[in-house]
C-alpha cells in the first residue's frame with residue numbers, strides 16, 4: 511500500500527513523526543511531501559532531525575504568500591506529484607493552508623483522502639484554520655478524529671459514516687519525547703518562568719492589540735520566555751513594538767524536545783497556539799490562552815486552561831492558583847498513529 515503524507519507547517523511535522531514510524535513498522539510505502547509553507551530551519555528542519563522523521567521525498571518550496579497565492583501554488587504543484595504516485599491514500603494533517611491544498615488536489619484526481627485530526631471546530635469563521643478544516647473534512651473519505659467531541663462535531667455535519675476516533679497523535683509524540691527526556695535526566699528542576707508563544711493573525715496583525723498583549727506579558731509576575739514565531743517578530747518590528755519589554759525574554763522558536771523540556775520546567779504556559787495548549791495539558795502545566803475560544807475544549811476542565819480575550823485581564827489569570835482537580839484523559843493512550851495507520855490499511859480499496 512502506498513500513502514502520501516502532505517505536510518508544510520510546524521505542527522504538521524510533529525504529527526507526522528508518529529505516523530511515519532507507524533507506516534514504517536507496517537511496511538507501507540510512505541511518500542512524504544513538504545509544501546515548503548514553513549522554510550526557516552527553526553520552523554522546519556529541526557523537527558525532522560529531532561524527531562527522526564525521514565527527509566521529505568518531494569519538497570515543493572512554495573514559501574510564504576497571501577492565503578490564495580500560497581494555497582493555489584501548492585494545489586498546482588501537488589497535482590503532478592499525486593499523478594506520478596497514484597497513492598492508495600493521500601493523508602493530510604490538521605488545518606493549515608497545506609492541508610486544504612492537498613485535500614483539493616486529491617479529490618480532483620479522485621484519490622482517496624484521509625484527514626488526521628478531523629472534526630476540530632472553533633466555530634470562529636474569521637480563522638483561516640476553521641475554513642481549512644471544515645472544507646477538508648467535507649472533502650475527505652476518511653475522518654480520523656482525535657476525540658469524542660470531534661466525532662460529535664462531524665456527526666452534526668452529517669459526516670458520521672466516514673468518521674473513526676483513533677485518539678490524538680500528539681499524545682504519542684509528546685509522551686515519547688517526555689519519557690526520553692526523563693530517562694536521559696534532561697529536564698531541569700522546576701523554575702519560576704512562563705513559556706509563551708503568540709503567532710495568530712488575530713493577535714499579531716492589529717498593532718493596538720499586539721501592543722496590549724506585549725504590555726500584559728511585560729507585566730507578568732515571573733519571567734516570560736517568549737519563543738518568537740517569525741510572524742510575531744515581523745509584525746512587532748513593522749509596528750515599532752519592543753518585544754523585549756519588562757518581564758519578557760525574547761528567544762528563537764524551540765525544537766520539539768526543547769519545547770517539551772521548557773514546558774515541563776516552567777510554572778505555566780501563555781499561548782494562542784492550539785498544539786501548545788494541549789501539550790501544556792498533557793505535561794501537567796496550567797495554560798492561559800489568548801483567544802476567545804479553543805478547539806481543545808477538554809483542556810478547560812478544572813481550570814487547567816483558561817481563555818483570556820482581553821489582554822488587560824491576563825495579569826490576574828497568571829496569578830491564579832495552580833489547578834487541583836485531576837486532569838481527564840480524553841486524548842487517547844498514545845497509540846493513535848498505529849490506530850490511524852490500521853484504519854488506512856483496512857479501508858484501502
Ligand code: UD1
Pocket residue numbers: 519520521547548549550553574575605606607608638639709710711739740741744784
Ligand atoms: C500557520 C498555520 C497555523 C499554524 C501555524 C504554526 C495556516 C493558515 N496557518 O500559520 O494554523 O498554527 O502555521 O506555526 O496555514 N514565516 C517565516 N518563516 C517560516 C514560516 C513563516 O518567516 O518558515 C513568516 C512569513 O512572514 C509568513 C508568516 O510567517 O508570511 C506567516 O507564515 P504562514 O505559514 O503563512 O502562517 P503561520 O502564521 O505560520
